[in-house]
Amino acid sequence: MTEQPKYQTVIRWIKEGIRDGSLRYGDKLMSEKELSQKFGLSRQTIRHATGELEKEHILTRVQGSGTYIGASFQPVRRERYMNIAVLSTFNESYIFPPILRGIVSVLQNAGYTTQVAFTDNRPDIERRNLESVLEKGDIDGFIVEATQSALPNPNLPYYQEILSRHIPILFFNTFYPDLKVPCVRIDDRKIADHATELLIRNGHRKIAGIFKSDDGQGPLRYQGYVDAIMRNNIPFERFSVIWYDTSMQQNIHRLEDYLLYRLSGCTAVVCYNDEVAMEVINILLSHGVKVPEDISVVAIDDSNLASICRVPFTSFPHPKEKLGIRVAENLLKMIENPDFDGNYLYDAEPVIRESVKKIEKSEQ
Known part of the structure; x- marks a missing residue:
């Protein structure tokens, strides 16, 4: 038995949807990307399928708007408010x-x-x-x-x-x-990976990480940090990972003793952003811990804080x-x-x- 071309699967699904009423005249069809993900087919294959249905006057492709169910369908252009x-x-x-x-x-x-x-x-x-x-x-x-x-x-x-x-x-x-x-x-995960890798290339193996827990960038940057640690066969130390949230953001200095305790034994730290890096450096210096002689610091954002800090620090730019x-x-x-x-x-x-x-x- 000859196997049907893959694009026929899409054609059959659309025609069945029209028959059972789940797709109605004037409905906008899923985008090529969504159809590609749904059927696990290339966008070129999806385009072939919708092209065939357009020839049969079952679909209408409208430039700059999308593809619609029905022949010669013209969607009403939404009012522009500028x-x-x-x-x-x-x-x-x-x-x-x-x-x-x-x-x-x-x-x-x-x-x-x-x-x-x-x-x-x-x-x-x-x-x-x-x-x-x-x-x-x-x-x-x-x-x-x-x-x-x-x-x-x-x-x-x-x-x-x-x-x-x-x-x-x-x-x-x-x-x-x-x-x-x-x-x-x-690319938060990749950049945090780069930041951790930079420290590893400079000989560091006891590397702490400070990340924000309630914003999506925090877990992604943590994943990048872990990626680099594991890829380089460095033992992962849960104790060396420090989390903070928005309510603590402006008051990290109040956590001085806690931060010093968690950073003890580490030779470097990856900071969630420049604000955290500057606070950490100020805390370290105020307690006689030298940067970078005792502990190295890398951050993300490359704001003006990175250059005006008491110890100007290495940072990965945000565009x-x-x-x-x-x-x-x-x-x-x-x-x-x-x-x-x-x-x-x-x-x-x-x-x-x-x-x-x-x-x-x-x-x-």
Whole structure:
């Protein structure tokens, strides 16, 4: 018996959906990417299947909009408000202002206005902002930095409602795993791997890690740290991994004794970001622990803190304004073409400063 071509599986599924009513005239078909994932087939095979159905006048492909059930179907173009909502966690951080500059510059050049709000990394404030967005309904797209993204989020139904209104959402920096929404961010896992590997290449084997527990970047950076440790056959020491959350973020100095206790015996530490690195270095120096002679420090973000610290420290750059530009550009493409994949990952090379000591084998 001759096996049917793979694209016929997709054709059969669509025709059966039309027959049983699960696919109706005017419905938008899943994107090529979604169909590819559903059937485990290449996008070229999916395109072949939908092309055949288009020839049979069962589907209509609309440029910049998607593929629809029915012959010569023309979807109603949603009213344009020329307005984009931006929701971020903190406005005083060294990361967001340059990101916002990048976002606004692109959107302004495209004729859009922006309305900006902040959550203070609190789900209750996030909910109020989402309710406002839904009540006004006057936006063409939504740019979001997820709130406490490592934790279960009670506000996902609001995002689902926004998506059901065909308003594209694009996350930046971090995302909600339970939402199939694109995100523009740094490759947190890979960069933390690079940071740990940098210390290992400099002879360090007793390496601590400090990570944020309630934002999605924290677990990803922890995974990168573990990747490098395990790949280099270094014994994993759970005691050397320190977690903190948003409520502790501004008060890490209050944990001096705890941090010193957990860092004891380590020759290096990978810090979640520059803010943590600066606090840790200040704590170490105030207790007579020299950086990098006694302990080396590496961080992520490469903000101005890295260069003005009492010991300027090595850090992996966050693209900041460039990331904002990419976010805005990708959202505009998503508005014009709902099938556009807005995901983007940035890698980074370290900016080397004075915080890493090379350890000789005799010192280990």
